[in-house]
Amino acid sequence: MSDRDNVVWLGTPAFPEAARAALADTRLRANLRRATATIRDKRLAVTAELDDWEELRERAAAVKRHTLRHLDHHLLRLEEAVTAAGGTVHWAADAAEANAIVTRLVQATGESEVVKVKSMATQEIGLNEALADAGIRAYETDLAELIVQLGGDRPSHILVPAIHRGRSEIREIFLREMGDWGRPAPDGLGDDPRDLAEAARLHLREKFLRCKVAVSGANFAAADTGTVVVVESEGNGRMCLTLPDTLITVMGIEKVLPAFADLDVFLQLLPRSSTGERMNPYTSLWTGVTEGDGPQDFHLVLLDNGRTATLADEVGRQALSCIRCSACLNVCPVYERTGGHAYGSVYPGPIGAVLTPQLVGVENTASLPFASTLCGACYDACPVKINIPEVLVHLRAEAVEAKRRSRLLPTAEALAMKAAGWVMSSPKGLAAAHRLAALGARLVARDGLIGSLPGPPARWTGTRDTPAPAQESLRAWWRRTKAVNETQGRTTAEEEGRR
Amino acid sequence: MRIALFITCFNDTMFPRTGRAVTELLERLGHTVEFPQAQTCCGQMHFNTGYRPETLPMVRRFAEVFAGYDAVVAPSGSCAGMVRDHHRVVAAQYGDTALTEAVDQVAPTVYELSELLVDVLGVTDVGAYFPHRVTYHPTCHSLRMLRVGDRPLRLLRAVKGIDLVELPAADSCCGFGGTFALKNADVSNAMLADKMRHVLDTGAEYLCAGDNSCLTHIGGGLSRLRTGVGTMHLAEILASTEGDTR
Ligand code: SF4
Numbered sequence: 001m002s003d004r005d006n007v008v009w010l011g012t013p014a015f016p017e018a019a020r021a022a023l024a025d026t027r028l029r030a031n032l033r034r035a036t037a038t039i040r041d042k043r044l045a046v047t048a049e050l051d052d053w054e055e056l057r058e059r060a061a062a063v064k065r066h067t068l069r070h071l072d073h074h075l076l077r078l079e080e081a082v083t084a085a086g087g088t089v090h091w092a093a094d095a096a097e098a099n100a101i102v103t104r105l106v107q108a109t110g111e112s113e114v115v116k117v118k119s120m121a122t123q124e125i126g127l128n129e130a131l132a133d134a135g136i137r138a139y140e141t142d143l144a145e146l147i148v149q150l151g152g153d154r155p156s157h158i159l160v161p162a163i164h165r166g167r168s169e170i171r172e173i174f175l176r177e178m179g180d181w182g183r184p185a186p187d188g189l190g191d192d193p194r195d196l197a198e199a200a201r202l203h204l205r206e207k208f209l210r211c212k213v214a215v216s217g218a219n220f221a222a223a224d225t226g227t228v229v230v231v232e233s234e235g236n237g238r239m240c241l242t243l244p245d246t247l248i249t250v251m252g253i254e255k256v257l258p259a260f261a262d263l264d265v266f267l268q269l270l271p272r273s274s275t276g277e278r279m280n281p282y283t284s285l286w287t288g289v290t291e292g293d294g295p296q297d298f299h300l301v302l303l304d305n306g307r308t309a310t311l312a313d314e315v316g317r318q319a320l321s322c323i324r325c326s327a328c329l330n331v332c333p334v335y336e337r338t339g340g341h342a343y344g345s346v347y348p349g350p351i352g353a354v355l356t357p358q359l360v361g362v363e364n365t366a367s368l369p370f371a372s373t374l375c376g377a378c379y380d381a382c383p384v385k386i387n388i389p390e391v392l393v394h395l396r397a398e399a400v401e402a403k404r405r406s407r408l409l410p411t412a413e414a415l416a417m418k419a420a421g422w423v424m425s426s427p428k429g430l431a432a433a434h435r436l437a438a439l440g441a442r443l444v445a446r447d448g449l450i451g452s453l454p455g456p457p458a459r460w461t462g463t464r465d466t467p468a469p470a471q472e473s474l475r476a477w478w479r480r481t482k483a484v485n486e487t488q489g490r491t492t493a494e495e496e497g498r499r
Numbered sequence: 500m501r502i503a504l505f506i507t508c509f510n511d512t513m514f515p516r517t518g519r520a521v522t523e524l525l526e527r528l529g530h531t532v533e534f535p536q537a538q539t540c541c542g543q544m545h546f547n548t549g550y551r552p553e554t555l556p557m558v559r560r561f562a563e564v565f566a567g568y569d570a571v572v573a574p575s576g577s578c579a580g581m582v583r584d585h586h587r588v589v590a591a592q593y594g595d596t597a598l599t600e601a602v603d604q605v606a607p608t609v610y611e612l613s614e615l616l617v618d619v620l621g622v623t624d625v626g627a628y629f630p631h632r633v634t635y636h637p638t639c640h641s642l643r644m645l646r647v648g649d650r651p652l653r654l655l656r657a658v659k660g661i662d663l664v665e666l667p668a669a670d671s672c673c674g675f676g677g678t679f680a681l682k683n684a685d686v687s688n689a690m691l692a693d694k695m696r697h698v699l700d701t702g703a704e705y706l707c708a709g710d711n712s713c714l715t716h717i718g719g720g721l722s723r724l725r726t727g728v729g730t731m732h733l734a735e736i737l738a739s740t741e742g743d744t745r
Binding site for chain 1 (some may be wrong): 506508510511512513514515516518519534536537538539540542544545546547548549550551553554556557560585639640642643644670671672674675676677678679680681682683684685686687688689690691715716719720722723
């Protein structure tokens with residue numbers, strides 16, 4: 001992992017700690033609550049109106065499963081088709097390689113600035129920073145991405161990177177920063193969404209008209225035709241993909257689809273899941289280079305950066321099916337309250353909690369798989385049916401194993417779990433533990449309720465009263481009152497003794 | 500029909516009254532309930548926290564203890580879900596084919612209470628009487644793992660005297676999540692606050708759910724704030740009858 005790598009932002013504390021700060025931010029909470037609720041409702045409405053929604057999800061999941069199983073094959077087909085259509089394909093094993101390739105390609109044009117279409121892959125590799133090091137300015141042209149860039153900020157959502165900002169904050173950022181990057185914000189700019197959009201439009205227009213190089217990501221690429229697809233809703237992408245002379249697309253290797261016809265199902269699923277729209281406003285498709293039309297020099301950079309390793313994990317690999325719709329973020333009760341920054345990665349929310357640890361190693365992001373109640377809302381919402389809770393518990397087991405391996409002494413939690421495992425594996429142990437707990441509770445309980453306790457239990461008791469364990473367990477009650485089953489109990493207790 | 504009660508370790512020690520309610524209810528409906536004394540725990544806490552090797556003995560014990568019943572009933576959506584969805588995963592992970600087969604035999608016989616009543620026993624009106632204002636929280640694992648749907652609500656609607664009111668944003672998680680409540684105590688509390696707000700908005704006297712773990716979390720908060728709202732497991736409401744003082 002290079003230090004440019006943005007998959008994880010170095011210096012972000014573990015999730016529980018980062019979340020605590022976010023939870024206390026009133027403005028952030030209000031922005032998130034409003035934004036996620038709006039988009040949730042929209043998504044629900046447009047997915048409910050399709051009778052075959054579940055069928056579409058199943059088909060999409062099947063296409064992705066198949067593609068991942070034969071990824072090498074489809075990538076080679078893609079390379080062949082893109083090359084035949086006049087494009088050039090580059091392979092990048094990691095972020096550093098991808099950044100070097102893009103930098104070299106831009107330098108070869110003699111240009112020192114590029115316009116960018118919103119792209120997770122280039123966020124992931126920290127491309128803007130790498131280009132800046134080489135003296136190349138990269139301009140984000142997606143509205144939310146522009147807000148993040150001008151604000152010197154980090155993205156907090158896959159689709160709406162500035163979801164944590166309200167419009168008055170955006171107005172302040174525009175007024176303060178736009179002048180340093182190009183055309184300043186108009187005098188007397190208000191915080192009406194239309195005014196803000198107009199300011200961005202004017203600011204960006206001169207860049208679209210001036211820049212000779214564009215950098216994009218890709219939502220899909222069809223292996224049979226070599227067609228690359230970008231889905232966006234502001235038209236900024238269309239500008240970047242058509243006006244410049246040179247187009248460089250950075251795409252994660254998992255984005256390939258076997259056939260152009262597969263787009264049918266994905267272009268139905270994606271807009272409904274992500275923005276809650278029936279159809280996507282700007283869907284740009286291009287196949288290599290077309291003489292006299294659009295960029296005459298096209299490069300496709302295929303990025304691995306941990307994906308092949310993820311593919312090797314039978315349970316975890318399904319995370320590579322993700323089409324970055326962000327539905328799982330919007331329905332996640334944890335994300336809704338903490339926002340994206342707490343996840344310390346360009347990939348926040350439920351998908352981030354399963355993807356990030358796999359891309360950079362679970363031992364480096366051990367708190368992320370635990371940043372979920374396993375409520376399952378993400379799995380229900382996911383258009384490609386990624387079983388996120390399943391991957392979360394799978395990664396939790398890996399995180400625990402990694403800890404077991406790396407320490408000479410077990411952690412307090414591991415000891416507690418071991419003890420609990422022993423107790424819970426035997427009826428005698430459970431009964432004994434119950435008697436002990438019931439006795440202990442008598443010391444601290446008042447009117448059958450345990451109030452605040454000092455020390456680690458405060459994490460629970462600080463905000464919740466807890467009933468004292470019952471004086472008679474069900475097991476004991478049954479033995480006492482249901483004589484018929486007494487023999488049965490004895491038989492099994494004897495078996496217990498023999499074991 | 501031979502029905503075994505899987506009480507779950509949490510209910511055994513903390514809420515035996517729920518187990519008594521399940522027994523009373525099923526006996527009232529004319530069924531015999533057995534309680535295998537060798538039962539312990541489904542292993543959910545260990546599994547969900549990443550302690551797989553510790554889970555294995557619990558999976559093995561469950562498959563042995565509950566083999567051969569027509570139905571096993573658990574008054575907990577998440578424990579029933581653990582057995583049905585995850586015991587197989589654990590058995591398979593350790594390459595124990597005999598255990599995997601045993602799990603495949605027993606897992607489909609395990610039901611959460613509302614499933615047993617509605618799907619297996621075919622009743623929605625269990626003859627209960629509960630003259631109180633009640634709101635129902637569908638716990639996440641009942642809802643999205645077991646897919647119990649509106650079965651609990653159908654059972655509650657048939658209760659005589661009940662004033663059942665809809666819980667706003669009912670399907671959002673309460674923030675318990677097992678060890679999540681300890682590992683991410685702050686987020687858990689933020690979610691709890693919203694759930695309590697919705698419960699209070701209903702004006703209910705009792706919050707009902709099919710899982711005492713979530714109820715302990717939400718009820719603990721309601722009690723600490725002295726809201727006066729009580730919690731009650733679905734089984735306890737369904738077991739209540741006209742003669743009760745509950
Ligand atoms: S995991 Fe599923 S729901 Fe989440 S962003 Fe990816 S495709 Fe969308």
